[in-house]
Amino acid sequence: MLQLFDTATQKTTELAMREPGVVGLYVCGPTVYGPPHVGHGRSVLIYDVLRRYLEFRGVFVQHVSNITDIDDKIINRARSEGRDWHEVAVECEAEWLAAMDRMGVLRPQQQPHATDYVDKMIDLIASLKEKGYAYETSEGVYLRAALVPEYGLLTHQSIDDRRAGARVELDETKDDPIDFALWKRAKPDEPVWHSPWGDGRPGWHTECVVMSLSLLGEGFELHGGGQDLIFPHHENERAQAVADGHLFARHWMHNGLVTVAGEKMSKSLGNFTTLKDLLDHDDARSYRFLVLQAHYRSPLEVNATTIDAAASGLARLDALVRRVSRVDPSLDKGAGVQSAQLRERFIQAMDADLDTPAALAEIFEAIRLANSLVDSGDASAARVISDTVVELLGALGLVVGQGESADEEVNEMIARRDLARAQRDFATADEMRAQLEARGWTVEDTPEGTRIHR
Numbered sequence: 001m002l003q004l005f006d007t008a009t010q011k012t013t014e015l016a017m018r019e020p021g022v023v024g025l026y027v028c029g030p031t032v033y034g035p036p037h038v039g040h041g042r043s044v045l046i047y048d049v050l051r052r053y054l055e056f057r058g059v060f061v062q063h064v065s066n067i068t069d070i071d072d073k074i075i076n077r078a079r080s081e082g083r084d085w086h087e088v089a090v091e092c093e094a095e096w097l098a099a100m101d102r103m104g105v106l107r108p109q110q111q112p113h114a115t116d117y118v119d120k121m122i123d124l125i126a127s128l129k130e131k132g133y134a135y136e137t138s139e140g141v142y143l144r145a146a147l148v149p150e151y152g153l154l155t156h157q158s159i160d161d162r163r164a165g166a167r168v169e170l171d172e173t174k175d176d177p178i179d180f181a182l183w184k185r186a187k188p189d190e191p192v193w194h195s196p197w198g199d200g201r202p203g204w205h206t207e208c209v210v211m212s213l214s215l216l217g218e219g220f221e222l223h224g225g226g227q228d229l230i231f232p233h234h235e236n237e238r239a240q241a242v243a244d245g246h247l248f249a250r251h252w253m254h255n256g257l258v259t260v261a262g263e264k265m266s267k268s269l270g271n272f273t274t275l276k277d278l279l280d281h282d283d284a285r286s287y288r289f290l291v292l293q294a295h296y297r298s299p300l301e302v303n304a305t306t307i308d309a310a311a312s313g314l315a316r317l318d319a320l321v322r323r324v325s326r327v328d329p330s331l332d333k334g335a336g337v338q339s340a341q342l343r344e345r346f347i348q349a350m351d352a353d354l355d356t357p358a359a360l361a362e363i364f365e366a367i368r369l370a371n372s373l374v375d376s377g378d379a380s381a382a383r384v385i386s387d388t389v390v391e392l393l394g395a396l397g398l399v400v401g402q403g404e405s406a407d408e409e410v411n412e413m414i415a416r417r418d419l420a421r422a423q424r425d426f427a428t429a430d431e432m433r434a435q436l437e438a439r440g441w442t443v444e445d446t447p448e449g450t451r452i453h454r
């Protein structure tokens with residue numbers, strides 16, 4: 001079964017389930033105040049791959065990811081544009097969902113909005129106050145972090161270290177620099193909710209505690225997010241849940257961040273900071289493929305070079321699948337064993353803390369084998385292996401073999417040309433080349449088959 005690195009224990013351990021075969025997954029979602037950037041895209045793709053892989057292994061994943069639709073950043077943007085904050089949130093949420101759909105990300109079953117849970121957040125804050133974990137100041141309500149058992153579990157920092165770090169942003173009204181806001185009293189012209197502590201709004205860390213526990217229940221299996229959320233967000237989520245007597249997430253997963261080199265790139269590419277720029281430049285599969293090429297906990301460099309390299313890797317996969325797409329697999333005599341071994345090694349790699357680079361290495365090894373089988377005249381065996389490759393990549397959300405063009409007719413010509421070349425039918429191969437060129441494609445022969453580009 002799947003073993004994952006746990007940020008809390010710093011060990012790679014089996015993902016334990018309350019009920020065998022069911023995983024509750026909570027992933028912190030976007031604060032909807034601007035266009036999603038490539039870092040958001042990577043994080044969402046990683047949890048999409050995790051979910052798809054678990055489903056491939058027969059596990060049902062209840063995937064919950066929130067939408068933070070009230071926040072300082074939303075209010076500030078609305079103010080600077082002279083608009084209503086809610087209008088900004090609705091617009092940015094639509095933009096977010098559109099980008100996720102373009103990336104082929106499965107929508108979480110539930111995408112709760114923070115503003116729908118304010119009553120429950122007020123209940124939690126009241127309960128924390130009653131239990132002596134929270135106190136009121138002129139600014140709002142704060143959690144007394146030092147009282148929480150194992151505060152610092154995720155950051156692996158002692159309370160004293162944390163205090164030393166927190167002094168810089170010392171808030172005079174807090175009793176202790178490590179305390180954090182549960183309820184913020186409203187400033188003029190801000191959206192407000194009524195509470196026993198005056199009009200205001202809940203702190204960001206409170207919303208995810210309430211939404212995750214409400215929708216996934218006590219001791220849900222897995223809480224995820226980017227490494228930038230470990231502190232303060234996740235540490236402070238956990239602190240509230242534990243202080244209120246809940247069993248919170250059993251396992252914590254954090255993905256590495258995206259780096260974008262400062263080097264100048266072509267103007268038309270921008271610097272890929274927004275997902276839309278990236279998706280306009282390349283097909284969405286290239287970004288998913290790039291993300292899969294790095295381990296999810298490592299940093300990932302995203303720039304034109306790494307994206308283009310990912311696109312060529314993908315092209316090799318497409319080429320093999322196309323090359324054998326018209327071959328009858330039923331004539332195969334022995335590739336079933338190789339396919340089974342491939343599947344086993346793929347699962348082994350993925351089970352070892354979602355090692356997607358190792359899983360892809362197995363797939364590329366299989367592609368080399370399949371191509372050599374075609375070359376030696378055993379195309380049926382290659383087709384059997386290719387079918388397994390398609391299935392395993394599908395488990396990572398990657399559709400291969402469609403070709404470099406979205407045009408079915410063009411892909412058909414490429415497939416016919418590859419088959420003709422494999423059968424040494426050069427007349428047909430030349431005819432297909434001519435037809436592709438007539439449509440404006442430049443045709444290139446590679447060891448893995450035909451490649452086209454404009």
Ligand SMILES: [Zn+2]
Nearest residue numbers: 028029208233
């Ligand atoms: Zn969160």
